[in-house]
Each structure stands twice: as C-alpha cells, then as structure tokens.
Amino acid sequence: MSSITLNLSEIIQKQAIHNIGCIGHVSNGKSTLVAGLTGIKTQKHDKEKERNITIHLGYANSKIFYSDDDKLYFFSSSNTSEFLHPDTKKPLKLIYHFSLADCPGHESYMTTMISGTSVMDSAILVESANAPIVPQPQTLEHLLAVSYINLDKILIVQNKIDLVSKREAEKNYEKIQDFIEDTKAHNSPIIPISAQLKTNISHVGKWIATQTNADISRLNELINSNFRMPIIRSFDINKPHSSIDTLQGGIIGGSIQQGILNIGDLIEIRPGILKKTDDGWIASPLIAFVNSINTEKNKMDYAIPGGLIGIGTTLDPGFCKADKLVGQIAGKFGTLPDIFSKITFKITNIPRPGTSSFSKYNINEKIIICNHGASINASILSTKDNDITVLTEKPIIISLNEQISIMRKINSVFKLYSVGIASKLENPASIFYELDTYPENISNTYIINDDINHVPDEISWDYKNFWNSDIKKVDIHKLHIPLPEVLPDARNTKWSNYSSLMDYMVSKQSELFGSSPEIFSPSVLKLLLKEHICKDLSTEINEKDTEATVIGKFNSSKIQTSIASWATKYISCPICKSCLSFITRENRLIYKNCIDCSAKTCIT
Secondary structure, eight states, rough: OOEEEEEHHHHHHHHHOOOEEEEESTTTTTHHHHHHHOOOOOOOOOHHHHHHHSSSSHHHEEEEEEETTEEEEEEEEOOOOOOBTTTTTOEEEEEEEEEEEEEOSSSGGGHHHHHHHGOSEEEEEEEEOOOOOSOHHHHHHHHHHHTTTTOOOOOEEEGGGGGGGGHHHHHHHHHHHHHTTTSSTTTOOOEEBBBBTBBBBHHHHHHHTTTTOOOHHHHHHTSSSEEEEEEEEEEOOTTTTOGGGOOOOOOOEOOBBBSSSEEEEEEEEEEEEEEETTTEEEEEEEEEEEEEEEEEEESSSOOSSSSEEEEEEESSSHHHHGGTTOEEEEEEEOSSSSEEEEEEEEEOOOOOOTTTOOOOTTTTOEEEEEEEEEEEEEEEEEEEEEEEEEEEEEEEOOOOEEEEEEEEEETEEEEEEEEEEEEEEEEEEEEEESSSSSOOOOOOEEEEOOOOOOOOOHHHHGGGGGGGSOOOOOOOOOOOOOOOOEEETTTTEEEEHHHHHHHHHHHHHTTOOOOOOTBBOOOHHHHHHHHHHHHHTTTTEETTTOOOOOOOOHHHHHEEEEEEHHHHHHHHHHHTOOOOEEEEETTTTEEEEEEETOOEEEEO
16 A cells, blocks of 8 residues: 555546536526536437437536636636636736536426436526526426535526626516525625626636635545545447457446546446345346546546546446446445445435425335435335334445435325435345455545635625626517418419518518528528428429419418418427527537527427
8 A cells, every 4th residue: 555645636537527507487597608608508409409419417527727817717618738828928827626517497307307416516506687587497496406415505596697688687586585595605706797708607617616725624534535426427338330359348437426536446336236036136237447538638647536438448348338226335345334235314304485384294105216326216114203114125235324316206296205224234145246245446545735825806796796897688579470461262262472571581581691501591482481381281282483372262361370380380499489490400400590489499
C-alpha cells in the first residue's frame, strides 16, 4: 500500500466533480437551458426528437474558466484544455468542471426522473413564466423528489420571460415564491431568463460558479472508501457484423458515489444475473476488468466521485446492451452489500400542498421502490405503525439504514408518496461466483490537494436586479388566414381566390429561404397545404389559373378551418405562437424553426 497525491487542477481537466439536475414540468425549457449552458443537445434518441420531449436522462458536461483581472466567468465544453480571454487573449484559469443531468418532465417518465436524483449534488428547477398555474404538476413532483435527498443547493429558473410582459413575469414570480415558501427551496434565488434567446443565461452560469468551493475533506474521505457506482446506463458500442477481432467489451455509465476507479481494476456488478429456484433466488454477479474510463471525449486513467463517466469493461457486450444493467451496482470485487427481496422500511410520508392526512398502505398493495437509479415493483406484506414490510419483484442490493423513495398509485398514476429507511433485511439471495478465486485489487491511500484555492465571488440574487439588463420581448408575428371566396357549382365548389390565398400562406416564409436543399421551398409548402386540405376534407382540388375547383360542396369556414390546422402544424410556433418560421429536413425528420423565439420543434 502506498500514498498517492492527486491535484484538484489535474482532476477537473478531465472529469466533472459536481452533478446538477435540471428538473421541472414538461416543455418548460430544461433541455434548451442545458444546451445554452453546455452547447450540447441532450435529446439524442429519435423518439425524443420526434416528440420534442426528454424521455431518457440526458447528460452534458461543461468547464468554468475564471478571469482574475475582471472577475468574469466563462464556460466551455468538457474537452477544452485551454481557454483564452475573448478580449485580452490571456489564458484563463480552470476552476471547475460540472455535469448537468437533464431529467424528463413528462408524468409518464417520473420514475426516470427519480432515478436521476441518485446522481445529483445540486438542482436547477425550471418554471415557465407563462405557466397557467404555479406550480405545474410535475414541477411539484420534481421538487418533492429532490427535497428528501442530500442536495447542497437548489436554483429556481423562471424561463420564457420573453413571452410575457414584465408585470406578468412579476405576478408569476410571486406565485413561485408562495409555492416554495414551505419547501427546501424557500431560500433559493429566482432568476428570470429566456433559454431560447439566452437572455440572463449567464447569471445561471454564475450561480453554478458559486458551487466551486470544492469540499476537499469530504472528497478525501469518499475516495478512500470502497469503490461504488450505481449503473444508470449500459450499452454495446459494437456495430452489426463486426469481426470477432474488433469486438469491444460492454460499457457501463454512472456517477461514482465513493472510492476511486483505476484502469485495470477488477470490478463486480451486483446482483448480476438472477435466477429464481424453489429454494429462493440465486445471484451470479458479473466480474470484469476495467479497460477504459471516459467522460464525453476525455480519456482518463482514473475517476473519483462526482462526474458522470463511462467505463469500458471486459464484459460480454450482450449483458450491457439497451441499458440491461441499469439499477445494478458496480464495486470492487467482494466489497458490495448483499441482495435481499424481503425488506422492512421505516417510512415518512411526503407532505403535499393542500394535503393534511395520509392513508395507510394496504396489504398486497403494489408500489414502486426507487433505489440506486432503478425502479423496482414491490407488494406490501404487512404494515405496523410507520413500518411496512415489502416483497420485491426481484432482489435488490441494499444495506441497513439506506434510504429509498416509494411511489404509490394515486388516481391511476404512480406518484412519489414516501421515503423509507431500511430497518430489517430478509430473504437474502445466494451468491454464486463462476470462479473460486479472483486477482486482488491493489489498495492505496489517496490525498487530494486543492491547488486551485478559488473563493467564489459574492453575487446579489435580488430578482429586481436581473431586470436591469435589456430583456428582449419577442415581437410575435400573427397569422391572419383570409376567408376563402367560394361559390357552389353544381356538385362542386368554386374557389376564386385560391392562388392568392395559397401564396399568402407561405409569403411570411418566402424571404427566409436560401439555396440549401434542407429548407422547404414555398412551392413545396403550397403542395403540402393542398394535400392537407384534400386529406382533411376527403376531397380533390383541381387548379386552373388563379382559381380552383373543390370536388364536393364546402362552405368557406370549413376550408378556412382546414387551412388553420395546417398552419398550426407547419407554420405556428408551439412556443411563442408566431407564424414567422421556416421548415427544414434533417436526418429524415422535419423541423419547424421559429425566427422570433429561436425555437426548433420536430414535426415528424
């Protein structure tokens, strides 16, 4: 055993040491805020792009550079090794490296959000300035979820201030204050921003920069504990039809809770492969060596607690593909807790606004337990006072006095209801190893030296101060759809202003089109409009000069309604309702790009 000193400046060159969760209701602008802070779009799956929502946990890293001369903070991508002051061209000092976890805001993915809390050190709660009610349903659920874990700080961001007047924003601000008054976020600053226009987004960066006083004593204690990392991602990087010689082992990802991981270490993943027999559960942990450690594009020789990392292993990639190992725990061989399926929890119900009483859990009631980034189905075996005993669908790795979150079905939807502390563990699974002996890991003592010594600047978080800057109000271009001039013609309908109306519908976009083949031309848009009307009204349109004949009898309002539905899909921005937009095709998907508020939404 030897003592090894690690410099903080060298650690943050490669790895983030602080995880910030971005939480809030769906469509409040969480992903846009993350992209504005890091330059990375976290919505990478096709279904996320099509629906323009976050489904999986998204991750993005960023570095903070500081200018001692003018006391300014600058943000850059994770793989930036050197940053020059934009004016003086003087190299700046790297003071911090953080990760942002973009959580899904849709009610259907609440379990994914709660899983994300297992890696959070701080949180940014995003509320919308034009929200019809405060708090919105998932805003409340997300704040409750982070209120019962050990978070350092919470920031409240009031997004979309470009869509409301200053007075409307202030009324919304007062509602937010009332909402957080009795919560863990009651002293949190509230920053008004426009994530789309990047208005005041630098102030959010400054708040993150105030987290830069690294707790070195805490880090030194953590890295000298046994390595442990909940797995929140796992995948296979091999392409189809790869030759055997080029195959690479499976990848696992997560954030180290404690300990340090080096290339060449032998790790164990529990529970591993589970098998149910008449005598109970048998768990076969997966054993592998560490081949590589990466965070985004940075390759590392070692990793410490804090940042989100990817670990290349010698595992069969079939075990890792499609997030198969999510919810399991990686640790040094022989150091992980046991696995249990019958557990007694001492519970504390989570109070909600307007709720003064709680109903007891029922015998055989189905619940969801959220632990180490996994959601496990369970049923209630017994209840007594504040204790419940549950039987999990499959065994989980857990220790005495460990805290978990419990989701209960309320009005047909599972919602966060309680937190529990494990007080009794029963029905342990039998552990089966493929080999009798494995190589030993080398144990060293590590000391982190804070060679940065950065003291964060004092910043005023008074809400009124943020309005001193020039906040742009979106000048929304409204679309007035002219009434089609139609007359009956036997069994058909004559549409006399057909050509001029069709030209008008795309006139707002005509001047925006360049020569790029990805951008839809006005002629293509008019063709899409014609096809939409024909399909919507189950008819055909025969054009002749400036007029057209519509097969069948239709009045003007019926045709106008059909045109309006097309405009909603292809022209009107879902964020600011402006009609000044243009359509592009990218990677087989069609996007609507708003000029007024810079929003980009997927149509198909």
